Amino acid sequence: MMIYNTFPNPEDPMADIEVEVYQFENRVAYPSKKVRDQIKLVQYIKNKQELEYGPNKNDKRLQADVNQFYMNSKYKNVVSSPSNIQTIAAFQQELAMKTAADQFLNYQLAKGDQVKYILVEGKNGTYHNIKIK
Amino acid sequence: MKGKIHFQCYFKNKFFYTFVFTLIDDSQKLSRKHNYFFIKKSMKEVESMAQDNIIGIVTPGQNLTAIVYDERLSRMSQKEIDDFIAVDNAVNRKNKKSPNTLLQYYTKKMTYEDLLVYQTFD
Numbered sequence: 001m002m003i004y005n006t007f008p009n010p011e012d013p014m015a016d017i018e019v020e021v022y023q024f025e026n027r028v029a030y031p032s033k034k035v036r037d038q039i040k041l042v043q044y045i046k047n048k049q050e051l052e053y054g055p056n057k058n059d060k061r062l063q064a065d066v067n068q069f070y071m072n073s074k075y076k077n078v079v080s081s082p083s084n085i086q087t088i089a090a091f092q093q094e095l096a097m098k099t100a101a102d103q104f105l106n107y108q109l110a111k112g113d114q115v116k117y118i119l120v121e122g123k124n125g126t127y128h129n130i131k132i133k
Numbered sequence: 134m135k136g137k138i139h140f141q142c143y144f145k146n147k148f149f150y151t152f153v154f155t156l157i158d159d160s161q162k163l164s165r166k167h168n169y170f171f172i173k174k175s176m177k178e179v180e181s182m183a184q185d186n187i188i189g190i191v192t193p194g195q196n197l198t199a200i201v202y203d204e205r206l207s208r209m210s211q212k213e214i215d216d217f218i219a220v221d222n223a224v225n226r227k228n229k230k231s232p233n234t235l236l237q238y239y240t241k242k243m244t245y246e247d248l249l250v251y252q253t254f255d
Binding site: 117118120121122123128129130131132133 | 138140143145150154176179180182183186187188189190191
């Protein structure tokens with residue numbers, strides 16, 4: 001599983017957003033052309049999160065959550081965040097109906113449930129929500 | 134179940150997942166006593182847990198591997214530690230058991246309930 005960390009420049013909003021990609025298997029992946037294409041998808045999820053929860057500048061934990069993204073290892077177009085999970089079923093559905101206005105269907109965990117559940121990458125690019133206790 | 138658990142990270146290979154947690158005891162907040170522990174689950178177990186969300190990773194009687202502090206080893210020099218392990222392994226060889234590694238002295242296999250007791254009294 002990879003983790004995206006974005007560092008937007010607050011002074012110059014038009015500047016390019018720097019993206020760092022970390023991999024869990026102790027290997028660092030460097031940003032490539034493909035990664036730069038992900039920024040649109042990342043921005044889309046970010047906007048959805050802000051609509052759902054509102055901009056929470058004081059909550060450090062939420063701020064960290066907003067800046068953290070997971071990329072599917074098989075389907076590079078599927079990007080999810082800890083609270084907005086894009087399932088592969090939703091992605092395939094989106095491929096089937098390209099004309100739909102809301103292209104990237106996703107599954108959201110309730111705010112209280114985010115502490116109880118974790119996001120785990122499964123086989124064939126699927127994600128699972130698993131209860132901790 | 135008692136005890137606050139914080140999820141740290143997980144590692145995945147072809148057959149298994151290894152989840153890393155910390156157990157935090159609220160009554161010992163000032164001493165900042167945390168215990169790190171590992172739980173191993175197979176692919177099948179994780180998939181069944183994803184379908185049935187009632188079952189969690191940490192269940193009553195769950196077997197886990199916790200990191201423990203060995204006071205004996207902390208007082209020894211590196212040469213003394215090597216000798217200590219060599220003597221233990223000589224006994225293991227006699228009893229036809231597999232040899233111990235250094236990591237095994239710093240980890241302990243126990244159940245979740247045992248870990249709660251270990252955290253409060255050790």
